[in-house]
Amino acid sequence: MASSAATPTHAGAASHSSEQSGLWSWLTTVDHKKIGILYLYTALFYLLVGGLEAVLIRTQLAKPNLSLVSADFYNQLFTMHGTTMVFLVVMPLSAAFFNYLIPLQIGARDVAFPRLNAFSYWVYALGGLFITLPIFWGLAPDGGWFAYAPLSGPTYGGGYNMDFWVIGLQVLGISSLAAAFNFITTIINMRAPGMTLMRMPMFTWMSFVVQFLVILAFPVITAALFFLQFDRFFGTQFYEVAAGGDPLLWQHLFWVFGHPEVYILILPAFGLVSEVLPTHSRKPLFGYNAMAYSGIMIGFLGFGVWAHHMFAVGMGPVADSIFAVATMLIGLPTGVKIFNWIATMYGGSLRFPVAMKFAIGLIAMFTIGGISGVMHSSPPSDLQQTDTYFIVAHFHYVLYGGAMMGIFAGIYHYFPKMTGRFMSESLGNWQFWLNFIGLNLTFFPMHFSGMLGMPRRIYTYDAGQGWDLFNMMSTVGTYMLLVAGLLFAYNFFRSKKHGAPAGSDPWGAPTLEWSIPSPPPDYNFAQIPEVTSRYPMWDLKAPDRTAGIEHSHPDAAVIAEAHAVPMHEETERRTAKELGIPMPFNTIKPFLVALGIIILFSGLIVLHIGNFPLAMATMLGGGAFMVGSLYAWLTSPLE
Amino acid sequence: MSNDRAHADHVHEHPTWKQYKWVALWLFVITVVEVWAYYIPAFVASKAFVPALLLMSAVKFTIVVMFYMHLKYDHSLFRKLFTGPLLIAGATLVAFLFLFKR
Amino acid sequence: MTTATAAAGAHEAHEHTHYTTTGLDNRKIAIWAFIGSECMLFGSLISTYLVYKGRSVVGPFPHEAWTSPTGQVFKPILDIPVTSASTFVLLMSSLFMVLALAAVENKGKPGYEGTLGSSKLWLLATALAGAVFLGFQAYEFTSFVHEGLTIKTNLFGSSFFTLTGFHGTHVAVGVLWLMTLLFIDMKRGLGPKDTILVDICALYWHFVDVVWIVIFTLVYLIQ
Numbered sequence: 001m002a003s004s005a006a007t008p009t010h011a012g013a014a015s016h017s018s019e020q021s022g023l024w025s026w027l028t029t030v031d032h033k034k035i036g037i038l039y040l041y042t043a044l045f046y047l048l049v050g051g052l053e054a055v056l057i058r059t060q061l062a063k064p065n066l067s068l069v070s071a072d073f074y075n076q077l078f079t080m081h082g083t084t085m086v087f088l089v090v091m092p093l094s095a096a097f098f099n100y101l102i103p104l105q106i107g108a109r110d111v112a113f114p115r116l117n118a119f120s121y122w123v124y125a126l127g128g129l130f131i132t133l134p135i136f137w138g139l140a141p142d143g144g145w146f147a148y149a150p151l152s153g154p155t156y157g158g159g160y161n162m163d164f165w166v167i168g169l170q171v172l173g174i175s176s177l178a179a180a181f182n183f184i185t186t187i188i189n190m191r192a193p194g195m196t197l198m199r200m201p202m203f204t205w206m207s208f209v210v211q212f213l214v215i216l217a218f219p220v221i222t223a224a225l226f227f228l229q230f231d232r233f234f235g236t237q238f239y240e241v242a243a244g245g246d247p248l249l250w251q252h253l254f255w256v257f258g259h260p261e262v263y264i265l266i267l268p269a270f271g272l273v274s275e276v277l278p279t280h281s282r283k284p285l286f287g288y289n290a291m292a293y294s295g296i297m298i299g300f301l302g303f304g305v306w307a308h309h310m311f312a313v314g315m316g317p318v319a320d321s322i323f324a325v326a327t328m329l330i331g332l333p334t335g336v337k338i339f340n341w342i343a344t345m346y347g348g349s350l351r352f353p354v355a356m357k358f359a360i361g362l363i364a365m366f367t368i369g370g371i372s373g374v375m376h377s378s379p380p381s382d383l384q385q386t387d388t389y390f391i392v393a394h395f396h397y398v399l400y401g402g403a404m405m406g407i408f409a410g411i412y413h414y415f416p417k418m419t420g421r422f423m424s425e426s427l428g429n430w431q432f433w434l435n436f437i438g439l440n441l442t443f444f445p446m447h448f449s450g451m452l453g454m455p456r457r458i459y460t461y462d463a464g465q466g467w468d469l470f471n472m473m474s475t476v477g478t479y480m481l482l483v484a485g486l487l488f489a490y491n492f493f494r495s496k497k498h499g500a501p502a503g504s505d506p507w508g509a510p511t512l513e514w515s516i517p518s519p520p521p522d523y524n525f526a527q528i529p530e531v532t533s534r535y536p537m538w539d540l541k542a543p544d545r546t547a548g549i550e551h552s553h554p555d556a557a558v559i560a561e562a563h564a565v566p567m568h569e570e571t572e573r574r575t576a577k578e579l580g581i582p583m584p585f586n587t588i589k590p591f592l593v594a595l596g597i598i599i600l601f602s603g604l605i606v607l608h609i610g611n612f613p614l615a616m617a618t619m620l621g622g623g624a625f626m627v628g629s630l631y632a633w634l635t636s637p638l639e
Numbered sequence: 640m641s642n643d644r645a646h647a648d649h650v651h652e653h654p655t656w657k658q659y660k661w662v663a664l665w666l667f668v669i670t671v672v673e674v675w676a677y678y679i680p681a682f683v684a685s686k687a688f689v690p691a692l693l694l695m696s697a698v699k700f701t702i703v704v705m706f707y708m709h710l711k712y713d714h715s716l717f718r719k720l721f722t723g724p725l726l727i728a729g730a731t732l733v734a735f736l737f738l739f740k741r
Numbered sequence: 742m743t744t745a746t747a748a749a750g751a752h753e754a755h756e757h758t759h760y761t762t763t764g765l766d767n768r769k770i771a772i773w774a775f776i777g778s779e780c781m782l783f784g785s786l787i788s789t790y791l792v793y794k795g796r797s798v799v800g801p802f803p804h805e806a807w808t809s810p811t812g813q814v815f816k817p818i819l820d821i822p823v824t825s826a827s828t829f830v831l832l833m834s835s836l837f838m839v840l841a842l843a844a845v846e847n848k849g850k851p852g853y854e855g856t857l858g859s860s861k862l863w864l865l866a867t868a869l870a871g872a873v874f875l876g877f878q879a880y881e882f883t884s885f886v887h888e889g890l891t892i893k894t895n896l897f898g899s900s901f902f903t904l905t906g907f908h909g910t911h912v913a914v915g916v917l918w919l920m921t922l923l924f925i926d927m928k929r930g931l932g933p934k935d936t937i938l939v940d941i942c943a944l945y946w947h948f949v950d951v952v953w954i955v956i957f958t959l960v961y962l963i964q
Contacts, residue, residue, distance in 0.1 A: 112770075112771070113767065177778065180774075180778075181771045181775055181778075182771070184770070184771070184774045185767050185770045185771045185774065188716065188762065188763060188770055189761045189762050189763055189765060189767050189770055190762065190767075191762040193760075195762070212723075215724070215774055215775075215777060215778040215781075216724055216727055216781050217781075218778075219778050219779065219781035219782035219784075219785060220731075220781055220782075220784075222782060222785075223782055223785035223786050223789070224785070226903065226907075227789065227899075227903065230892070230899070230903060234892060234893070235892070235893040236892050236893060236898075236899035236902075237893065237895065237896055237898075237899045238789070238793075238896070238899050238900070238903075243797070243798060243799075243895060243896055244793075244796045244797055244798045244895070244896050245793075245796075245896060246739065246792070246793075246796070248738075249739075249789065249792065249793075252735065252739075253785060253789075256731060256785075303727055303730075303731070304730075307738070315738060319737070528760065631921075656840075656843065656857060659836060659839050659840065659843075660836075662836075663832070663833065663835075663836040666832045666835075667829065667833075670825065670828060670832065673957075673958065674821065674962070676962075677821060677962050683964065688963075689963055693958065693963075695958070696954055696955060696957075696958035696959075699832075699951075699954045700951045700954050700955065703835060703947055703950060703951050703954070704947070704951060706839075707835050707836075707838070707839050707943075707947045707950075708944055708947045708948070714763065714765055716763065716765070716770070716773075717769070717770075717773045720770070720773040720774055720776075720777050721773060721776060721777055723777065724777030724778065724781060725777070725780045727780075727781070728780040728781050728783075728784030729784070731781075731784055731785075731788065732784050732787060732788045732791070735788040735791075735792055736788075736791060736792070
């Protein structure tokens with residue numbers, strides 16, 4: 001242990017030779033850890049963008065009849081706030097953890113397809129710019145993050161704004177799909193010997209479920225987006241009411257995607273919290289099997305509840321009843337998780353670092369959002385609440401109070417693994433409490449303004465409707481969240497350089513990722529571990545905690561002799577070359593393919609401008625560039 | 640990922656040329672029957688037409704997936720990766736037909 | 742586009758021997774996950790076609806004749822004999838594909854090539870059958886346009902061209918993939934150790950074939 005507590009600068013020296021730093025190394029990296037870091041930084045940047053959009057929205061709504069922004073720009077703000085937070089912040093923050101943690105947690109040296117992984121990141125990064133930059137020209141998408149057709153179609157949304165949305169989202173979908181195929185294969189096929197499915201850390205389990213949600217939900221939005229693109233660019237009639245098109249088609253397709261998407265956002269945070277709670281309770285996760293199965297149930301039922309977003313359109317009593325019952329059912333596995341987390345802490349020897357505070361914060365805040373969710377799973381109740389601020393309160397409790405709190409817990413928990421240093425606990429405490437009070441001050445009053453009838457998506461309102469106080473409270477709360485966010489950013493960057501050094505296992509955590517140095521060497525495990533139980537590190541350091549869980553060892557005599565086989569903890573660092581581990585080559589080609597896709601799709605914007613030859617040139621050029629780079633990629637060896 | 644390893648794990652051998660030929664013949668025969676049925680106005684008008692065609696299509700689908708895509712012989716993991724999504728896609732399609740029924 | 746990316750993942754060749762949990766090849770797991778995902782894509786496209794069936798306000802229609810307000814007469818537009826022929830070609834391409842796979846798997850076994858032909862022959866035959874299918878589709882599309890049905894005409898046109906066009910794009914990607922394999926086979930010869938390369942292409946190809954089996958029944962035959 002003593003050697004593993006060496007300062008990270010020293011420890012990191014081996015993996016940071018001159019060829020592995022600098023811009024080019026980031027552009028060409030195929031290391032899942034570096035790609036995870038790229039996701040993390042990019043998503044935190046977009047968190048700032050989306051947060052500032054929220055600040056503008058709330059400033060505009062602070063008092064009645066303010067005119068800080070125009071109605072038109074307000075539309076762009078709330079559309080981009082939603083789109084940014086869902087697709088450019090929470091999903092990629094989850095992806096940062098998928099990338100960084102899954103191979104470490106299952107005892108693998110990388111993901112199944114390292115270059116495809118780099119490709120996913122670059123498609124996300126470039127697609128994110130494509131959809132974000134237009135706001136500086138006042139051309140940002142303005143049809144809501146759900147882009148209801150026909151309002152987003154050519155008849156009612158003929159400007160360029162929604163072009164960026166329909167193309168940008170399509171591109172981001174490619175990124176998520178490619179990553180999902182990669183992680184499904186990784187989790188199925190790259191587990192270390194002995195790492196059975198039911199021994200996987202809960203974060204990996206929840207990520208596994210999420211990847212299936214992605215591969216099943218994203219094709220639906222892909223199809224729906226193609227229809228909308230064809231309507232906008234090629235004159236088809238999918239969503240044209242005059243031609244007989246059904247305005248509900250988009251809504252149904254969107255929510256068949258959109259509801260699983262909600263679980264895509266929350267399940268990774270559930271997974272992170274399921275790692276943080278047992279570690280700081282110093283007690284195994286309560287009801288591991290129930291946790292895994294409830295995750296699967298949530299994923300499965302998630303495909304049968306989409307129309308609860310659409311009770312107000314009048315689907316008739318049969319459809320309403322089916323979707324209402326299915327929605328109430330999905331509350332059960334979610335409740336199972338809440339109770340299991342509480343039972344995990346019960347009787348534990350609790351510690352309260354910032355990560356633990358955020359994890360407990362998730363349990364409390366998500367429960368509030370979950371309960372208001374059950375309220376509008378009932379159609380008669382939903383008809384009162386739909387399209388009001390009550391709904392805004394609900395989904396911010398589950399997405400900010402849930403997903404973001406879980407992600408903050410994950411960042412504080414795993415920062416020492418990623419950098420070899422702790423984040424500051426005192427700054428973290430300030431951030432947590434400001435965040436906790438700020439989020440309740442922002443979103444709790446929205447329940448009231450919503451119940452009093454304040455509709456969503458209005459850019460201003462008249463005084464005297466009983467909404468003024470609640471709106472002012474929400475605005476003050478938002479500024480607290482802004483301060484909390486800036487504190488986090490300061491803490492993050494300061495701790496990277498000046499944080500207290502953390503050893504390989506600073507929290508005394510139970511899973512494989514803590515058995516290797518922090519930050520891990522580029523090959524992760526010098527020796528692929530042999531896993532004999534769910535909590536290998538506790539078998540090594542605190543066997544009394546794991547006495548009650550299942551163990552195995554290929555050698556029957558060993559099982560008979562002791563319940564646990566202490567695993568090997570790696571504290572030494574050597575280069576991959578010294579150890580003779582083949583590493584994949586860095587390559588720029590995935591980036592080039594991603595660039596080709598962006599160019600190809602940009603041609604559609606040129607088409608809308610009306611320059612047909614240039615549009616064709618852009619699309620054919622981008623397409624040829626993409627295919628050429630793809631062939632170059634596929635014909636060059638991986639390692 | 641050595642191919643030897645992957646091979647060693649094939650519990651069953653892939654189907655033979657003879658089976659491939661029979662599958663092709665069945666595909667051909669069923670397609671002929673389908674198109675033939677299309678040209679019998681009395682049958683088209685009957686209640687049995689749509690179920691009969693759906694059944695024939697499902698048989699063709701199933702034999703291609705089982706024999707040509709080797710799902711009958713391959714690792715059960717592949718069966719799960721395919722049938723799970725297929726069932727969800729089918730259920731969604733049926734739900735759409737119900738929701739948009741006029 | 743997603744097809745290309747999945748193909749990219751599926752193709753990513755591991756030269757070295759790596760341990761895998763299941764003993765299966767990563768690429769084969771990825772291609773099956775991809776096919777599962779494609780079920781949802783085509784499920785959405787087919788759902789949309791079926792939901793919009795009979796909702797077009799103007800003709801031409803797939804199965805009924807239609808007279809426009811200007812007095813122009815349109816026949817039912819779907820051409821069953823031609824499509825039956827192209828369906829037959831695509832079904833047979835699946836047979837060629839399994840033979841190509843078998844030829845690669847068994848290359849070098851005594852007497853194998855004498856009875857069943859070479860992998861080059863069957864890869865070429867599969868790609869050609871795919872190209873013929875695309876030719877039929879090009880013929881069908883142009884004749885529809887001449888008969889007054891474009892992607893802009895009505896809901897039927899929009900959903901029909903989009904659904905069959907997506908399928909056609911998948912066939913085109915498959916033909917390109919097969920041609921690439923054929924090129925590799927001619928250049929260095931595909932042998933038993935390359936089985937996985939042909940296997941994942943074959944799975945993709947058969948999937949595109951079964952999608953057509955469904956489309957042929959739901960779009961063309963059921964009225």
